[in-house]
Amino acid sequence: MKRQAWQRLLPNYLILSAFLLLILLPIIGLVFSAFKTDIEVIKGPLTLPSQLRFASFKEAWTTGRFNFFFRNSVIVTVVVVVISVFLSTLTGYAFGMLPVPGKKVLYPLLLVGYMVPFEAVVIPLYHMMDNLKLTDTYWALILPQIGLSVSFGTLWMSSFFSTAPSELVDAAAIDGCNRWQTLWRILWPLARPAVLTLVVLIFMWTWNEFLLALVMIQKETMRTLPVGLAFFQGRYSANIPLMAAGALIVAGPILLVYIVFQRYFIRGMLGGAVKG
Amino acid sequence: MKSQRRWPGESRFHGWLYLFPGLLIYLVFVFYPIIETFRTSFYKWDGFSRERVFVDFQNYISLVTDAQFLKALLNNLVFIIFYSIIPILLGLLLASLLGRKPLPGMTFFRTGLFLPQILSMVVVGVTWRWIFNPNFGLLNVGLRAIGLGAFTRAWLGDFQLALPSVGAVGTWVQYGFCMVLFLAGMQRIPNDQYEAAELDGANEFRQLLHITLPSLRAELGVALITTIIAALRVFDLVYVTTRGGPGDSTLVTGFLVYRSAFQQNQLGYASTVATVMTLLIFGISLIILRFQSRDGEGV
Numbered sequence: 001m002k003r004q005a006w007q008r009l010l011p012n013y014l015i016l017s018a019f020l021l022l023i024l025l026p027i028i029g030l031v032f033s034a035f036k037t038d039i040e041v042i043k044g045p046l047t048l049p050s051q052l053r054f055a056s057f058k059e060a061w062t063t064g065r066f067n068f069f070f071r072n073s074v075i076v077t078v079v080v081v082v083i084s085v086f087l088s089t090l091t092g093y094a095f096g097m098l099p100v101p102g103k104k105v106l107y108p109l110l111l112v113g114y115m116v117p118f119e120a121v122v123i124p125l126y127h128m129m130d131n132l133k134l135t136d137t138y139w140a141l142i143l144p145q146i147g148l149s150v151s152f153g154t155l156w157m158s159s160f161f162s163t164a165p166s167e168l169v170d171a172a173a174i175d176g177c178n179r180w181q182t183l184w185r186i187l188w189p190l191a192r193p194a195v196l197t198l199v200v201l202i203f204m205w206t207w208n209e210f211l212l213a214l215v216m217i218q219k220e221t222m223r224t225l226p227v228g229l230a231f232f233q234g235r236y237s238a239n240i241p242l243m244a245a246g247a248l249i250v251a252g253p254i255l256l257v258y259i260v261f262q263r264y265f266i267r268g269m270l271g272g273a274v275k276g
Numbered sequence: 277m278k279s280q281r282r283w284p285g286e287s288r289f290h291g292w293l294y295l296f297p298g299l300l301i302y303l304v305f306v307f308y309p310i311i312e313t314f315r316t317s318f319y320k321w322d323g324f325s326r327e328r329v330f331v332d333f334q335n336y337i338s339l340v341t342d343a344q345f346l347k348a349l350l351n352n353l354v355f356i357i358f359y360s361i362i363p364i365l366l367g368l369l370l371a372s373l374l375g376r377k378p379l380p381g382m383t384f385f386r387t388g389l390f391l392p393q394i395l396s397m398v399v400v401g402v403t404w405r406w407i408f409n410p411n412f413g414l415l416n417v418g419l420r421a422i423g424l425g426a427f428t429r430a431w432l433g434d435f436q437l438a439l440p441s442v443g444a445v446g447t448w449v450q451y452g453f454c455m456v457l458f459l460a461g462m463q464r465i466p467n468d469q470y471e472a473a474e475l476d477g478a479n480e481f482r483q484l485l486h487i488t489l490p491s492l493r494a495e496l497g498v499a500l501i502t503t504i505i506a507a508l509r510v511f512d513l514v515y516v517t518t519r520g521g522p523g524d525s526t527l528v529t530g531f532l533v534y535r536s537a538f539q540q541n542q543l544g545y546a547s548t549v550a551t552v553m554t555l556l557i558f559g560i561s562l563i564i565l566r567f568q569s570r571d572g573e574g575v
Contacts, residue, residue, distance in 0.1 A: 045414040087298035098291030119533040120554040124312035147305035150298040208396035210512040226398040247402045
């Protein structure tokens, strides 16, 4: 009986594995390349590297200035995630639970920001930041990305708050909690899964953001990782191990977060969160 | 909604206190620039001079005959085939092949299939530039290894092949997402619907057409919106792999906006293209959402 079930499932596993392999092969090849020498790369794309050679990583990190890019990406991403999630919790709470005069106008206004491509924002933003002397600073990257994240975050959190059990809120009111206390003491612990999903999505979007950083930053040492990698590619495109090592430095942190929190990533993105 | 009542002694505008900080940042750094882009689309402006010349709808009118823009728009539409149609068909194929039997170990496959979705498109672009490398890239080396050396090409440097090559990267990014989405949807369909259909003598294809597809309406909507928007927004990938070349063979509207605004200082023109691009994305999203919610069930 057991054996029959296994045989029945075997074709399914084979089909799935074929599709999975097609996705993993390029990534495996990239990882192998990062540890190879130039000569090994030419010998074959999927051969194992002869040894675990970290020279390309070191070169990217120091001469390639990935140490600067990494620092910049971490600062921008952490600030954007923390502030956006906090503000989205407040706006989502207001839309989901509080009486908000003008909601019918304000809510669609925010929806616009959720669907708009960055191309439609970036030209005036550049001139705004230029006038404020904020180009080549973190602010030029942080403020617009908080704005965009809050627009999605508000939709996400308000849909959580509007389904939260209202008996709890009523009970809190009877116990003498005010709105602020009700939010942080009663509802915030319940919101954990929704908040975690929001955190990983905003982390991913900010970490991977490209166009804004490309336009706002001229100074090499202020670049974020994706832009740094793109310029790196222009300069060293023939040096495959170096390129691969650079790409892995960019992908590393997001991969780590993905492996730990993959449930939340997938839930959020199946819910229709758009990849840019 | 019950909990949205005002509490005793609470100001009508209490909720605005919570809205204010987030909404302010959004309005200043997102919404105002959108309006400003729209406004600029009615001007001729080089970005430096104080003087903006009002040209009415002239920018829009000239787009209709602008070869560059039409080429970019056409390429975006071709990308819809690669980003949206092929991945969705592959996803439906896999979902109907695997059926509704829960598979042990599915989490592992799901994690892997989803992987391209979380990667920076710059990383994806760098990876695929290596794969398409004419001399030692995975694709050409692989073709030679299986005796198809005659089919090796300079994939990204070829006027005919560059567009489908970059498009194929889009397929690679999106198909796992569609598969995971549809497989999750299949699990929701009650078994008795299929049992009843089998009793009525409906074959597999008819079951797919009359039970599976209608039940996956919500998932199809999400897949269509997500992948079509991705196809219309393409920028990073083109920037890294081809910069729109060779010639303008892989030019897309997103890249055209960037190039004309930040390299050619045609801000009125760039804003017009950006506005058209935005309206297109909004229009398509609304059409899909309406189609989806027509029978009550929607996202």
